[in-house]
Amino acid sequence: QLQLQESGPGLVRPSETLSLTCIVSRGSISSSRYSWGWIRQPPGKGLEWIGNMSYSGSAYYNPSLKSRVTISVNTSKNQFSLRLSPVTAADTAVYYCARQRNEDYLDYWGQGTLVTVSS
Amino acid sequence: QSVLTQPPSVSGAPGQRVTISCTGSSSNIGAGYDVHWYQQLPGTAPKLLIFGNNNRPSGVPDRFSGSKSGTSASLAISGLQAEDEADYYCQSYDSRLSGYVFGTGTKVTV
Numbered sequence: 001q002l003q004l005q006e007s008g009p010g011l012v013r014p015s016e017t018l019s020l021t022c023i024v025s026r027g028s029i030s031s032s033r034y035s036w037g038w039i040r041q042p043p044g045k046g047l048e049w050i051g052n053m054s055y056s057g058s059a060y061y062n063p064s065l066k067s068r069v070t071i072s073v074n075t076s077k078n079q080f081s082l083r084l085s086p087v088t089a090a091d092t093a094v095y096y097c098a099r100q101r102n103e104d105y106l107d108y109w110g111q112g113t114l115v116t117v118s119s
Numbered sequence: 120q121s122v123l124t125q126p127p128s129v130s131g132a133p134g135q136r137v138t139i140s141c142t143g144s145s146s147n148i149g150a151g152y153d154v155h156w157y158q159q160l161p162g163t164a165p166k167l168l169i170f171g172n173n174n175r176p177s178g179v180p181d182r183f184s185g186s187k188s189g190t191s192a193s194l195a196i197s198g199l200q201a202e203d204e205a206d207y208y209c210q211s212y213d214s215r216l217s218g219y220v221f222g223t224g225t226k227v228t229v
Contacts, residue, residue, distance in 0.1 A: 039165075039221075046121065047157075047165065047208055047221040062218050096164055105155040105210065107176065109164040 002027040004097050004110035012117050017085035022097030022110055029078045030055045035100045036073060036080045040093040041112075048093075052100050053080065087117045122147060123209055123222035130228040136197040139225045141209035142190065147220060149190035152212040156185055156194045159206040168207070169194060196227070204229050 008020035022036070029036060037052030051061035053071045061069050070083040084091060094114050098106040124142045131137040141154060148154055154172050157165035167176050169185035172192065182198045192211075196203055209222035 046224040047210075049210075049219040049221065052219075060218065063216055101170075104153060104212075105167060105170040106157070106165075107167050107170070109166070112164050 002099065002108045004099065004108055006095060006097050006110045006113040008113060008115070010114060010116060012087055012091075012115060013119050014088055014117055015086045017083060018087050018091060018115055018117070020082045020095055020097070020113065020115070021079055022081070023077075023079045024099075025078070029073060029080065030075045032056070033102060035060075035103055036071075037098050037100045037106065038071060038082045039096045039098060039106070039109075040091075041096070042090075042093045050082065050084075050095075052103075089117050091115070092117045121223045122213055122216065122220050123211060125207075125209060125222040125225045127223070128226045128228065131199045133199055133201065133229060135199050136195060137199060137227065138196075139194045139207055139209075139227070141192040141194070141222045143192075143211060143213075144190055146215035147190075147211045147213040148187065148192055150214055152214075154185065154187050154192035155210045156183075157208045157210065159208065161205070165208065199227075199229055201229050203227055 003025045005023045012018045035052040035054040038050040053059040073080040094112040096112045097110040099108040101107045156169040158168045159165040172187040173185045184195045213220045
């Protein structure tokens, strides 16, 4: 069964860059059937789609975050990454990575990692 | 601010049937885009519950069912069990926003 695991700093200072990596195991990131995405959830609030990227490099971002977000895929390491910059306290959230099937639904999720933006 | 609206909470007794609505518009559900549902148990990541409006992934009990009509969709849980207490989210695609959108979320209490 496919597994995804987020990793990265749990604390980021305001105006700096949030960087997270999602390691994919028990499956390959190189498939045209899937894209690889990020979703976040502020404490006590709902889910927000951040963006996704296919293994071939086509990226799509939430318009409200587009100017600050970059998602990249590293097929040699079987992992993908998120960069968000600059950050503010409003970016404090649990960040999830997930596999998006057929540019549609999210069928596998990581366990999530809490990122707090604070000085 | 989500473009898919769900009731904040629904509740039911064990064994009862509850439904959760997901109301969209002509740029998402009404445009023909599929609706998917996720279950988020307390302190855990969301889990795919229904895909493509009314399909269950392997392992999801048939007590869960989905439907879609017009600009809305619904998730029904029959034979409600204590383990169904969770937050539920619908998800679709919005052509006006050019992105994927989630519903506001519904807390189910048993």
